[in-house]
Amino acid sequence: MTVQLAAGLSNHPAVTIKLASTSDEMLQCYMLRAAVYMGEQHCPYWEEFDGNDYSASHLILYVDGEPAACMRLRWFATFAKFERAVILKRYRSLGLFMPFVEWAKEFARKKGYPKAYLHSQHRLWQIMERGGFHKVDDRIFHFSDHEYGAFACDLSVDPDHIPTVFTDPMVLNRPEDQLDAPGVLEQSMERGASNPHAGWDGGRRAN
Amino acid sequence: MNTIAQSIGGAAVTTKLAMRMEDSLQAFAVRAACFIGELDVPYSEEFDGHDFGATHVIAYVGDEPVGTVRLRWFQSFAMPERLAVIQRFRGHHIGELLLERCRTLAAGRGCNMLYVQTLPGDVAYWEKHGWRRLVAEEAASGAKRIVAMVKAVDPSKPLPEVEAPESVVLRPEPQLDAAGVPLGIASN
Numbered sequence: 288m289t290v291q292l293a294a295g296l297s298n299h300p301a302v303t304i305k306l307a308s309t310s311d312e313m314l315q316c317y318m319l320r321a322a323v324y325m326g327e328q329h330c331p332y333w334e335e336f337d338g339n340d341y342s343a344s345h346l347i348l349y350v351d352g353e354p355a356a357c358m359r360l361r362w363f364a365t366f367a368k369f370e371r372a373v374i375l376k377r378y379r380s381l382g383l384f385m386p387f388v389e390w391a392k393e394f395a396r397k398k399g400y401p402k403a404y405l406h407s408q409h410r411l412w413q414i415m416e417r418g419g420f421h422k423v424d425d426r427i428f429h430f431s432d433h434e435y436g437a438f439a440c441d442l443s444v445d446p447d448h449i450p451t452v453f454t455d456p457m458v459l460n461r462p463e464d465q466l467d468a469p470g471v472l473e474q475s476m477e478r479g480a481s482n483p484h485a486g487w488d489g490g491r492r493a494n
Numbered sequence: 495m496n497t498i499a500q501s502i503g504g505a506a507v508t509t510k511l512a513m514r515m516e517d518s519l520q521a522f523a524v525r526a527a528c529f530i531g532e533l534d535v536p537y538s539e540e541f542d543g544h545d546f547g548a549t550h551v552i553a554y555v556g557d558e559p560v561g562t563v564r565l566r567w568f569q570s571f572a573m574p575e576r577l578a579v580i581q582r583f584r585g586h587h588i589g590e591l592l593l594e595r596c597r598t599l600a601a602g603r604g605c606n607m608l609y610v611q612t613l614p615g616d617v618a619y620w621e622k623h624g625w626r627r628l629v630a631e632e633a634a635s636g637a638k639r640i641v642a643m644v645k646a647v648d649p650s651k652p653l654p655e656v657e658a659p660e661s662v663v664l665r666p667e668p669q670l671d672a673a674g675v676p677l678g679i680a681s682n
Contacts, residue, residue, distance in 0.1 A: 314522065318530065318537060321523035326531015329582060332523060332559050354537045377534055 300351045302383065304390045306464035307345035307357070316345045316357040323373040324431075334431050335371075344463065346394070348387055350378055358391055366402035366439070367395035385418050392419075396442040397466055399449030403442060406435040498594075499586040505556030507588065509595045512550035520559035521550040528578035540576075551595045553579070553588045563592040565599060571607040571644070572600040590623060600647045607653055608645045617641050624649070 307313050317336070324330040339361060348356035355378040359371040369391055374383055392403050407415045409427070420438035427434055450459055450466070461470035499507050512518045522545070529535040544566060553561035561579040565572055574596045579588045593608075600608060609628070612620055617627070620643050628642040646653045 314519075314541075315537060317519060318522060318526035318541070321526035322531035325523060325580065326527030332520060333557070336519070336523070375530065375537075 300381075301349075302355075302381075302386075303349045303352075304387060305347060306394070306462065307347045308462065308464075312347050313345060315354040316347050316359070319347075319354055319357045319373050319375055320371055322375060324371075327376065328432075330431050346387070346391055348374075348383060350381070350383075356383055356387055358387065360391060360395065362398075362400070363404075365400075366404045367391075367398075367400045369403055369405040372405075384414070388418050392440065392442055394464060396444055397449075398463065399444055399451075401442055401444045403440045405438050407438050409434040409436065412436060412438075498591050499588070502555050502583065502586055505558075507553065507555055507586070507591065509551055509553050509591055511599075512552060517552060518545075518550060521552050521562040521564070524552070524559055524562045524580060525576055525578050527580055529576075532581065549599065551592050551599075553592050555583060555588075561588045561592055563589075563596060565596050567603075567605075568609075571609040572596065572603075572605045572647075573609045573611075575610065593623070597645075597647055606647050606651065608647060610643050611640045612643055614639055614641055617643070 305312075307316050317340070320335055321332075324335045325332060340359070342361065344360045344362070346358045346360065347354060354375075356374040357371070358369060358373075361368045361370065369388065372384070372387070374387075395403055403420075404423075405415070405420070406428075407420070412422075415438050418440070420440040423437045423439050427436055429435060457470075457473050457476070458466060460472045461468070501507055510517070512521050522541070525540060526537075529540045530537060545564065547566065549565040549567070551563050551565065552559050560583040562576070563574050563578075564576040565574050567573075574593055577589055577592060579592075597608060608625075610620065610625070623645075625643040625645045628644050644653060
């Protein structure tokens with residue numbers, strides 16, 4: 288589900304977004320956040336790396352192959368929470384933020400989530416509203432030195448096309464940002480089912 | 495010599511070697527904050543492919559990672575580089591603490607010489623802490639010109655007459671693939 292975005296630039300840098308799926312790509316996400324939150328916004332390490340990184344999906348955006356932006360998505364029962372979204376300083380004039388959020392919304396929508404939710408710093412509220420988000424209530428809360436409001440955006444989920452327990456099992460096995468294309472496990476089907484551990488059952492233990 | 499802070503605001507200042515994934519991540523995060531966030535260095539230059547052939551030292555204030563240095567090992571010298579201290583913790587000589595840890599590490603391995611590459615504007619800082627230019631004469635002009643500096647691991651033993659050509663040290667290690675730097679895989 289990698290897409291090429293028209294960033295509206297005179298020299299047409301290639302902008303690519305994908306789900307971080309290797310340890311290198313994960314590290315790139317973490318380093319972008321360290322650069323922006325720890326380096327620019329003086330956030331302490333333990334607030335930035337808060338223990339939720341390994342229960343989340345991470346998106347990474349490249350400009351001409353260079354890591355430029357990232358976002359963390361966490362999955363609740365009824366909504367996807369977008370957080371830790373950063374764009375490296377040198378790429379901030381490219382208009383990347385809303386296309387990146389749109390990509391994340393589409394990603395969540397294809398997984399069947401009817402709602403995206405995020406905490407927006409006060410200074411970005413107008414931008415979030417332009418992006419189709421609305422404040423969920425009047426509360427303003429603060430953490431890590433910034434004021435936030437909670438925003439949500441309804442995603443137009445097609446009930447006939449969201450993954451369910453009745454979806455083709457091999458579709459559910461696909462890389463989550465490429466649900467429309469056959470994945471590596473579908474290729475493995477060519478090998479057939481030799482059931483190499485068929486002799487193992489509940490009564491037999493490895494030790 | 496300056497006194498190196500043992501505590502800041504009641505929190506102990508300590509150093510340790512990166513031994514676990516999480517330690518390395520902390521070292522890398524400090525560098526990302528300083529070099530990418532503060533100095534606008536591109537990711538692919540900062541994470542240049544040498545990180546997994548090097549030793550990383552991290553400085554902590556309490557449990558907060560606040561500084562780091564990367565130590566690369568060569569046959570005749572050890573090379574501290576990527577020295578970084580988070581902005582709000584500067585002024586407490588944490589950089590010196592990290593370099594001292596490099597020196598004792600090198601001593602423990604029987605290494606005689608520490609070697610750094612610095613910018614002309616920082617030469618005075620290094621000289622104040624006992625380093626000298628590898629080549630005595632003034633380097634060519636230009637603010638970005640790299641100056642090689644060395645320091646004896648054991649102050650009582652003079653440095654051997656070994657030269658470390660900059661071109662050797664700056665080149666990616668031979669086991670790196672042709673790409674050299676671990677750029678993002680953005681094409682698939």
